[in-house]
Amino acid sequence: MMDLWYKNAIVYCLDVETFMDGNGDGVGDFAGLTHRLDHIAALGATCVWLLPFYESPNRDNGYDVSNYYAVHPKLGTLGDFVEFTHLAHDRGLRIIADLPVNHTSIDHPWFQQARRDPKSRYRDWYYWTEDRPANHDEGMVFPGVQKTTWTRDEAAGAYYFHRFYPHEADLKTENPEVREEIQRIMGFWLQLGVSGFRIDAAPFLIEEVGPDGPGPKHYEYLEEFRNFLSWRRGDAVMLAEANVTPDEACAFFGDGDRMHLMFNFPVNQRLFLALATGKAGPIGAALSALPGTDVRSQWANFLRNHDELDLGRLPDEEERLVYERFAPDPAMRLYDRGIRRRLAPMLEGDPSRLKLANSLLLTLPGTPVIWAGDEIGMGDDLSLTERDSVRTPMQWSNGKNGGFSAAPADKVVRPVIDSGPFGFERVNVAAQQRDPDSLLNWLERACRARRDCPELGWGDWRLLDTGDPAVLAHEACWRGNRMVVVHNLSDRPREVTIADLAGPDDHVMEVFCDGRRGDDPDPSRPLRLEAHGFRWLRTAGTRH
Numbered sequence: 001m002m003d004l005w006y007k008n009a010i011v012y013c014l015d016v017e018t019f020m021d022g023n024g025d026g027v028g029d030f031a032g033l034t035h036r037l038d039h040i041a042a043l044g045a046t047c048v049w050l051l052p053f054y055e056s057p058n059r060d061n062g063y064d065v066s067n068y069y070a071v072h073p074k075l076g077t078l079g080d081f082v083e084f085t086h087l088a089h090d091r092g093l094r095i096i097a098d099l100p101v102n103h104t105s106i107d108h109p110w111f112q113q114a115r116r117d118p119k120s121r122y123r124d125w126y127y128w129t130e131d132r133p134a135n136h137d138e139g140m141v142f143p144g145v146q147k148t149t150w151t152r153d154e155a156a157g158a159y160y161f162h163r164f165y166p167h168e169a170d171l172k173t174e175n176p177e178v179r180e181e182i183q184r185i186m187g188f189w190l191q192l193g194v195s196g197f198r199i200d201a202a203p204f205l206i207e208e209v210g211p212d213g214p215g216p217k218h219y220e221y222l223e224e225f226r227n228f229l230s231w232r233r234g235d236a237v238m239l240a241e242a243n244v245t246p247d248e249a250c251a252f253f254g255d256g257d258r259m260h261l262m263f264n265f266p267v268n269q270r271l272f273l274a275l276a277t278g279k280a281g282p283i284g285a286a287l288s289a290l291p292g293t294d295v296r297s298q299w300a301n302f303l304r305n306h307d308e309l310d311l312g313r314l315p316d317e318e319e320r321l322v323y324e325r326f327a328p329d330p331a332m333r334l335y336d337r338g339i340r341r342r343l344a345p346m347l348e349g350d351p352s353r354l355k356l357a358n359s360l361l362l363t364l365p366g367t368p369v370i371w372a373g374d375e376i377g378m379g380d381d382l383s384l385t386e387r388d389s390v391r392t393p394m395q396w397s398n399g400k401n402g403g404f405s406a407a408p409a410d411k412v413v414r415p416v417i418d419s420g421p422f423g424f425e426r427v428n429v430a431a432q433q434r435d436p437d438s439l440l441n442w443l444e445r446a447c448r449a450r451r452d453c454p455e456l457g458w459g460d461w462r463l464l465d466t467g468d469p470a471v472l473a474h475e476a477c478w479r480g481n482r483m484v485v486v487h488n489l490s491d492r493p494r495e496v497t498i499a500d501l502a503g504p505d506d507h508v509m510e511v512f513c514d515g516r517r518g519d520d521p522d523p524s525r526p527l528r529l530e531a532h533g534f535r536w537l538r539t540a541g542t543r544h
């Protein structure tokens with residue numbers, strides 16, 4: 001069972017295009033990324049999730065693919081890709097590739113043939129209807145920039161379905177040929193060294209579409225993909241992007257035979273509610289509402305990523321509180337879809353709250369996923385459109401273009417943040433490497449501690465009563481070991497008595513905390529926490 005590597009992994013998510021430019025053309029590439037692998041390994045990550053890097057007209061940051069069997073020429077060649085996976089493996093890093101197969105770009109040759117020729121074998125790879133469906137203005141994922149889900153294509157003389165932008169036509173997964181092709185794509189990249197896939201838009205991928213609206217969801221497709229994956233490569237995993245209710249999540253996990261991992265959207269939204277209100281309750285409630293899962297299933301926790309912070313599953317009043325606290329200016333919001341800011345500016349660059357948020361990320365039950373740039377507390381650029389605000393180039397140094405690229409600034413793929421408190425002169429990797437008190441060095445220590453605590457990824461967990469609404473405590477037990485992790489969400493120091501902290505004769509050892517390691521706590525006395533403080537404790541013996 002220790003083979004389930006993803007249970008105790010630390011995932012680092014990056015976009016090749018904005019990570020490091022190796023050839024000086026202004027666009028990040030595999031050569032540059034390969035050169036920077038040591039940064040990722042040194043942080044303590046064990047797995048890299050790559051945002052889409054395939055050929056694409058790039059109208060949705062690469063999620064609009066026009067050739068699944070090629071690396072985008074600006075990012076390098078297949079040769080560069082294999083070199084990259086090889087050198088990543090050398091450092092003990094696995095690679096997960098984003099797989100956006102709910103839709104293709106309308107530039108994809110499959111769609112081009114489908115629209116031109118009703119007899120093409122690709123016609124039935126997409127959803128078509130001659131008359132405009134009555135529900136054409138329902139079910140848009142991107143309201144604000146998307147007016148319809150059915151767009152008329154003149155060449156085809158018919159409407160095609162697109163859950164997302166009109167330039168992303170949905171593939172018809174009910175067609176077994178389409179599912180076979182998806183498996184062929186997986187097989188291709190597995191052969192080139194990846195350890196699995198992030199399944200983009202998973203709920204829509206498996207949903208039938210008809211002119212009268214969405215049809216049933218075919219969760220069994222997920223088993224089909226899983227079987228294929230397991231045959232080809234026993235340790236390969238699928239990580240589902242599915243912002244669904246905890247109930248529906250069960251169907252995505254199946255009996256441990258569908259998705260290995262799912263992003264923990266329920267906990268993500270309530271974690272920000274907790275940070276906004278200084279109350280631990282929302283996190284506890286979200287954790288308690290998660291379904292029990294098979295040992296093979298795992299939640300992937302995250303703070304921020306390349307998309308907006310989606311608050312859509314919070315009740316209106318709570319959603320409003322988070323907006324007020326973290327996105328007071330409408331420019332910080334993405335229509336009514338969420339917040340288009342990075343973590344550090346939302347937390348006003350406050351080191352103690354940044355550490356608190358990251359400590360929660362690393363210790364809540366599941367596998368943590370870190371968004372590149374957040375390890376140094378990068379900022380956002382609200383002058384960019386939509387979600388590009390959080391997709392600015394990595395800030396490596398205080399050199400030209402923040403060390404990202406040697407190209408003239410106007411050739412750089414997206415402007416590097418060069419002013420204000422989060423500008424590259426103040427916030428960059430090189431400076432933080434030199435500073436023992438930097439966020440980067442702190443997070444490296446935190447990741448090392450996390451890797452030393454497999455109980456957190458593997459263990460059975462339960463919430464512990466702290467008697468204080470600001471303080472969250474949970475235990476994680478695994479193979480006779482037990483950890484108790486305590487977080488103070490409030491901006492005041494706290495003293496709490498945790499009934500089940502340990503038995504009177506048990507030794508409690510502090511593994512990690514917000515500041516310098518203090519004395520091991522005496523379990524017979526209240527536990528002290530600084531404002532926004534936290535303590536990771538290991539206690540002798542399991543309690544249950």
Ligand code: NOJ
Nearest residue numbers: 060063100164200201307
């Ligand atoms: C989810 C991705 O995270 C997002 O960036 C993308 O726009 C949509 N899926 C469509 O592929």
